[in-house]
Every structure is written in C-alpha cells, then in structure tokens.
Amino acid sequence: MKIITISREFGSGGRELGRxxxxxxxxxxxxxxxxxxxxxxxKFDEKYVENILKNGTMQSVPITFGRTxxxxxxNDNVTKILVSQHQIIKEIGAKGRDCVIVGRSAxxxxxxxxxxxxxxxxDMASKIKRCRERAADIDKFSDRELEKKIKQxxxxxxxxxxxxxxxKWGRKESYHLCINTTGLNINDITPVIxxxxxxxxxxxx
Amino acid sequence: MKIITISREFGSGGRELGRxxxxxxxxxxxxxxxxxxxxxxxKFDEKYVENILKNGTMQSVPITFGRTxxxxxxNDNVTKILVSQHQIIKEIGAKGRDCVIVGRSAxxxxxxxxxxxxxxxxDMASKIKRCRERAADIDKFSDRELEKKIKQxxxxxxxxxxxxxxxKWGRKESYHLCINTTGLNINDITPVIxxxxxxxxxxxx
Numbered sequence: 001m002k003i004i005t006i007s008r009e010f011g012s013g014g015r016e017l018g019r020x021x022x023x024x025x026x027x028x029x030x031x032x033x034x035x036x037x038x039x040x041x042x043k044f045d046e047k048y049v050e051n052i053l054k055n056g057t058m059q060s061v062p063i064t065f066g067r068t069x070x071x072x073x074x075n076d077n078v079t080k081i082l083v084s085q086h087q088i089i090k091e092i093g094a095k096g097r098d099c100v101i102v103g104r105s106a107x108x109x110x111x112x113x114x115x116x117x118x119x120x121x122x123d124m125a126s127k128i129k130r131c132r133e134r135a136a137d138i139d140k141f142s143d144r145e146l147e148k149k150i151k152q153x154x155x156x157x158x159x160x161x162x163x164x165x166x167x168k169w170g171r172k173e174s175y176h177l178c179i180n181t182t183g184l185n186i187n188d189i190t191p192v193i194x195x196x197x198x199x200x201x202x203x204x205x
Numbered sequence: 206m207k208i209i210t211i212s213r214e215f216g217s218g219g220r221e222l223g224r225x226x227x228x229x230x231x232x233x234x235x236x237x238x239x240x241x242x243x244x245x246x247x248k249f250d251e252k253y254v255e256n257i258l259k260n261g262t263m264q265s266v267p268i269t270f271g272r273t274x275x276x277x278x279x280n281d282n283v284t285k286i287l288v289s290q291h292q293i294i295k296e297i298g299a300k301g302r303d304c305v306i307v308g309r310s311a312x313x314x315x316x317x318x319x320x321x322x323x324x325x326x327x328d329m330a331s332k333i334k335r336c337r338e339r340a341a342d343i344d345k346f347s348d349r350e351l352e353k354k355i356k357q358x359x360x361x362x363x364x365x366x367x368x369x370x371x372x373k374w375g376r377k378e379s380y381h382l383c384i385n386t387t388g389l390n391i392n393d394i395t396p397v398i399x400x401x402x403x404x405x406x407x408x409x410x
Binding site: 119121123170172173175176177178179180183184188189192195196199203 | 377382
C-alpha cells in the first residue's frame with residue numbers, strides 16, 4: 001500500500017498539493033471526508049467539529065495521551081473528537097488502499113505503513129497572499145490579523161500532533177521532504193513531487 | 206545564469222548529490238576547487254586551509270562582520286581564509302556560468318543570482334553509516350565519537366554561515382527544498398532533484 005501524508009503550514013498550498021497529487025497518482029484523497037466521518041461517529045455538529053480541529057483546542061497541561069506527556073485537550077468533547085479522528089485515520093490505513101491524507105497527524109498515526117511524509121511551507125507574505133486568493137470574506141482582516149490567525153492555526157496543528165508523536169511538527173527531521181512553495185504555482189510543481197513520490201515508493205524501506 | 210547551492214549535514218550525501226546533479230545537468234561543479242583557489246590567494250598550506258574550514262574556527266564573541274553581529278573568527282589567518290573564500294564565491298558568480306556549489310554559504314553569497322537552494326539532511330545513524338562507507342581510516346572512531354565529530358562540523362558550518370546571513374543554517378525556511386536522504390541511494394534520487402531544479406529554473410522569479 002502506498003500512502004502520502006501532507007503536513008503543511010496554513011496558507012502554503014499543502015491541501016491543494018495533496019489533492020492534485022492524488023489526482024495525478026490515481027490515489028484516494030482524504031481531507032474533509034474525515035470531518036464527515038467524525039460527525040457520523042460523534043453526532044456533533046459539523047461546524048463545531050471543524051472549528052475544534054482548526055482553532056486552538058489545547059492547553060499546555062502535561063498529561064499522558066498516546067505515547068507521550070503532552071498537551072491536554074480542553075474538554076471532553078475535544079477529546080472525543082480527537083479520539084474519533086485517530087480511529088478514522090487508523091481505519092483508512094486498515095483499508096489498504098493507496099491514498100493521500102492531508103494533515104491530521106496521519107504521518108504519525110499511519111507510521112506502520114511507511115508513508116511518504118511531505119511538509120509544505122512558505123514565507124508569511126506568500127501564505128497571506130494565498131489565503132486572500134482562496135478565501136471569501138477575508139478582506140475584513142488586516143495582514144497582521146491574518147498572520148496572527150495563521151500562526152495560531154499552525155500552533156494548534158503542532159500541539160495536536162504532539163498528542164501522538166515525540167517528533168516535532170514542522171521540523172524537517174520529522175519528514176522525508178520539505179518543500180517551500182513561496183512564489184510557486186501548486187499545479188505546476190505537482191508533477192515533480194509526484195515523481196519524487198514514485199521514486200520513494202520504488203525504494204526498499 | 207542557473208545556480209544550485211547544496212547545503213548539507215556532514216555525512217548526508219550532499220556533496221555526492223551536488224556532483225551528480227552537476228553531471229546530469231551539465232553544469233560546472235565547485236567544491237574542492239575553492240580550496241585550491243584559497244590556497245593560491247592566501248599562500249597558506251592546503252591542509253591548513255582545509256582544516257580551518259572544516260573544524261571549529263569560531264568563537265561566540267559578537268563582532269560586526271558582513272551584515273550582522275555574529276561569531277568571531279579566532280584569529281587573523283581564519284579571517285583571511287574566510288574573506289578569501291567569500292571573494293572566490295563572488296568571483297564564481299560573476300563568471301556567469303551555470304554551476305552547482307556545495308557548502309561555503311554560497312546560498313547567501315550568491316543571493317543576487319536567485320540560486321535554487323537545497324538542504325540535504327539525514328538521521329544520525331544514516332550519517333554515521335555513510336561516513337564509514339566513504340572515509341578510510343575511520344574504524345578507529347566509535348559511533349559516539351563520529352556523532353560528536355559530525356555535530357561539531359555542522360555547528361561550524363552553521364556559525365560560518367551566520368557570518369554572512371541573518372537566516373539560519375539548516376532551518377527549512379532558509380531553503381527552497383530540504384531532502385532527507387536517510388536510506389536513499391544518492392545516484393538514484395539525483396534525477397528527481399534534477400527535475401525539481403529544472404522546474405525551479407523555468408519559473409519566473
């Protein structure tokens with residue numbers, strides 16, 4: 001089974017890269033599907049789940065969760081959503097189908113399947129530009145406000161990952177390849193990354 | 206003009222990648238040639254120059270050198286060698302020929318030419334293994350001693366770079382692409398990186 005995981009800074013085009021890689025390599029693609037699955041499992045409202053997963057849900061109280069002392073989800077609902085998400089990721093792995101998964105600590109949770117783990121990043125100006133191009137209703141935010149929001153979302157991603165991993169979110173050592181998308185068109189770079197992924201699947205692990 | 210700079214952790218195969226990229230893309234290659242040029246300029250002994258550049262030559266006394274407060278070379282000879290190296294790198298840029306340069310802060314010194322900057326890294330076990338395969342007379346060192354040596358050389362690279370740059374050696378933000386060579390054969394991965402470089406040269410900067 002071939003799995004590509006894409007971890008990414010908010011606004012770096014990582015999601016877009018994940019989708020176009022999946023298209024090009026004819027692999028299943030998971031992103032929002034996971035939220036729907038969480039909704040089905042937990043019966044929480046979709047917006048609520050989405051908000052919990054996106055916007056700071058952790059506080060830095062050391063507890064044991066997964067394999068390490070780490071951050072504590074702020075309440076039971078958050079714990080329920082995260083546990084459910086972990087189960088869903090594990091189930092995706094168990095299906096045995098080739099796939100691309102964006103975010104959600106899939107690089108850690110699916111470790112046993114030797115995924116190819118890619119990290120996508122960009123400089124702040126480029127991320128702000130990308131956010132403005134992609135999202136509706138964003139004009140009301142200043143660049144400064146967007147920067148703060150981007151950092152907050154990334155910090156939450158880092159903390160969510162630390163619930164299950166000892167290695168650090170966003171540190172190159174945690175990934176096979178890190179690509180800076182500053183100034184790049186994601187569709188244009190996709191064939192190159194697809195070539196890299198093909199190479200990695202061809203190697204003996 | 207097309208320039209690729211390769212920065213790398215000691216033992217990660219970065220030098221090997223640089224050479225095979227240059228071969229594949231028909232570009233000039235600079236590495237030891239730079240040491241010969243320094244020897245010619247400074248009249249120092251080759252082994253001495255090599256040793257100064259490789260093994261810790263900095264102490265952390267803040268001085269102004271280049272564009273930032275940074276580390277101080279320990280003596281006049283070291284300063285002379287570093288200044289000479291910087292001039293040589295600048296001269297390589299001024300030649301206007303397509304080239305690959307390994308190390309020597311070329312990513313910073315040749316910034317004006319928009320080089321494609323690649324960082325090569327690997328996990329410690331892989332770096333130790335690669336060192337043992339490549340270097341003669343290395344059996345006398347334990348893994349622990351090699352690890353210490355590798356870290357020392359990399360720390361010196363980081364400090365040398367800080368003499369001329371504000372951005373950090375080895376942090377992904379300082380590069381366009383970071384590739385983890387753990388378990389990879391460098392010759393096998395070269396075509397993929399060459400493809401990436403071709404893409405980057407084709408983009409509008």
